[in-house]
Amino acid sequence: MKTFVIGIGGVTNGGKTTLAKNLQKHLPNCSIISQDDFFKPESEIDIDENGFLQYDVLEALNMDKMMSAISRWMENPGHSAGPAALESAQRVPILIIEGFLLFNYKPLDTIWNRSYFLTVPYEECKRRRSTRVYEPPDPPGYFDGHVWPMYLKHRQEMNTITWEIVYLDGTRSEEDLLSQVYEDVKQELEKQTGL
Numbered sequence: 001m002k003t004f005v006i007g008i009g010g011v012t013n014g015g016k017t018t019l020a021k022n023l024q025k026h027l028p029n030c031s032i033i034s035q036d037d038f039f040k041p042e043s044e045i046d047i048d049e050n051g052f053l054q055y056d057v058l059e060a061l062n063m064d065k066m067m068s069a070i071s072r073w074m075e076n077p078g079h080s081a082g083p084a085a086l087e088s089a090q091r092v093p094i095l096i097i098e099g100f101l102l103f104n105y106k107p108l109d110t111i112w113n114r115s116y117f118l119t120v121p122y123e124e125c126k127r128r129r130s131t132r133v134y135e136p137p138d139p140p141g142y143f144d145g146h147v148w149p150m151y152l153k154h155r156q157e158m159n160t161i162t163w164e165i166v167y168l169d170g171t172r173s174e175e176d177l178l179s180q181v182y183e184d185v186k187q188e189l190e191k192q193t194g195l
Contacts, residue, residue: 035099
């Protein structure tokens with residue numbers, strides 16, 4: 001069965017989950033797998049020389065479990081309720097995979113039909129991060145000492161990516177981002193289904 005897989009990556013608090021959920025409401029037969037659901041227990045997270053838990057690295061995630069979930073979906077694409085939009089491509093099951101390190105994990109390189117990466121400037125990202133409650137909570141200095149440096153490192157590693165990634169400005173409104181990505185997905189689906 002033909003499927004369509006969308007990757008939504010980006011900076012912490014850039015709007016990945018919000019965009020994924022908004023898209024799911026507008027796309028028929030659409031499921032979401034979130035990388036955040038695959039964090040290892042805190043007891044298995046490495047600690048760096050500054051005492052910071054290393055959550056913003058691939059080793060903090062159970063990627064085997066995530067890949068297993070993706071494989072299960074690909075073998076038997078789930079159908080979730082959705083509006084009757086994109087009628088011409090309605091029979092194509094859509095999977096949105098969202099997470100901050102998606103495009104740095106090589107086994108996923110060949111899966112994407114469309115890839116989006118949300119960016120947010122440092123000050124806005126830090127402000128947004130400060131309004132969120134995490135478990136465990138961010139210790140003082142965590143954003144500057146771990147989160148932002150890891151984001152910059154992963155962005156640098158993405159320079160070797162060979163497929164097209166659409167970069168999105170995460171400071172734009174939810175509505176604008178949804179509209180841009182929805183229209184892009186719609187066009188790609190129509191191209192791939194030959195309609």
